[in-house]
Amino acid sequence: MPELVFFSGTMDCGKSTLALQIEHNRSSRGLKGMILTRDDRAGEGKLSSRLGLVTDAVEVADELDVYAYVVDQLSQGGRVDYVIADEAQFLAPAQIDQLARVVDDLGLDVYAFGITTDFRSKLFPGSQRLVELADRVEVLQVEALCWCGARATHNARTVGGRMVVEGAQVVVGDVDRSDDEVGYEVLCRRHHRKQLTSATAHAAALSPEVLPVASA
Numbered sequence: 001m002p003e004l005v006f007f008s009g010t011m012d013c014g015k016s017t018l019a020l021q022i023e024h025n026r027s028s029r030g031l032k033g034m035i036l037t038r039d040d041r042a043g044e045g046k047l048s049s050r051l052g053l054v055t056d057a058v059e060v061a062d063e064l065d066v067y068a069y070v071v072d073q074l075s076q077g078g079r080v081d082y083v084i085a086d087e088a089q090f091l092a093p094a095q096i097d098q099l100a101r102v103v104d105d106l107g108l109d110v111y112a113f114g115i116t117t118d119f120r121s122k123l124f125p126g127s128q129r130l131v132e133l134a135d136r137v138e139v140l141q142v143e144a145l146c147w148c149g150a151r152a153t154h155n156a157r158t159v160g161g162r163m164v165v166e167g168a169q170v171v172v173g174d175v176d177r178s179d180d181e182v183g184y185e186v187l188c189r190r191h192h193r194k195q196l197t198s199a200t201a202h203a204a205a206l207s208p209e210v211l212p213v214a215s216a
C-alpha cells in the first residue's frame with residue numbers, strides 16, 4: 001500500500017540527509033522520484049543537507065497545486081515513482097491535502113520531511129496537517145543536542161545569540177549564526193522554556209552576580 005509518511009524532527013536532526021538517502025536508495029534501484037522543496041538553505045530548487053550533499057528539486061510556490069503538478073508530469077510522459085517533499089513545514093495545509101491525494105489517487109509513496117514546531121513551540125500549519133493526514137509519523141532520533149547535553153527537542157530563534165519569542169513564523173535563517181543576524185539554535189525543552197541559549201548561558205556563567213565573591 002502506498003503511504004504518506006511524515007518524518008519529523010527539530011532543525012539539525014538530519015531530515016534532509018535522510019531525504020537524500022531515501023532518494024539515493026530508490027534511484028539506485030532504477031526508480032524515479034519527484035523532489036519538492038521550499039526555502040532550502042542552498043537556494044531555490046535545491047535540496048541540500050548539512051553534510052554538504054545537494055540535489056535539484058522543484059521549488060513549491062504558494063499557489064502550486066502539487067497533485068495537478070504530478071498529474072501533469074505523468075500525462076506528459078514523465079515518470080514519477082515516488083515523491084519526496086522536504087521542508088514540508090513550509091507547505092500550505094491545502095498542499096498537504098494534495099500530497100495525500102497523490103498517495104490515494106495515483107498510488108505513489110510520499111515522504112514528507114519537516115520541522116514539527118516553530119520557534120515559539122507551536123506547530124507549523126503544514127506540519128499540523130501532516131500529523132492529521134499521514135499514514136505514519138516517524139520522529140527522527142538523530143541526536144541533535146542542546147548545549148547542556150540533553151536531547152534537543154525545540155527550535156529557538158536567536159538574534160545576536162539571544163532567544164526571541166516574537167516575530168513572524170517563517171524567517172529564513174540557519175543554525176551556526178552568531179552576530180546580529182537571525183539565527184536558530186536547538187534546545188532541550190527546559191532551556192527553551194527558560195530562554196537560555198548557549199550564548200546567554202555562557203554569559204550568565206561569567207557574570208559576577210553568580211560568582212561567590214567574598215565581601216571586603
Ligand SMILES: [Zn+2]
Binds near residue numbers: 149190
Ligand atoms: Zn538544555
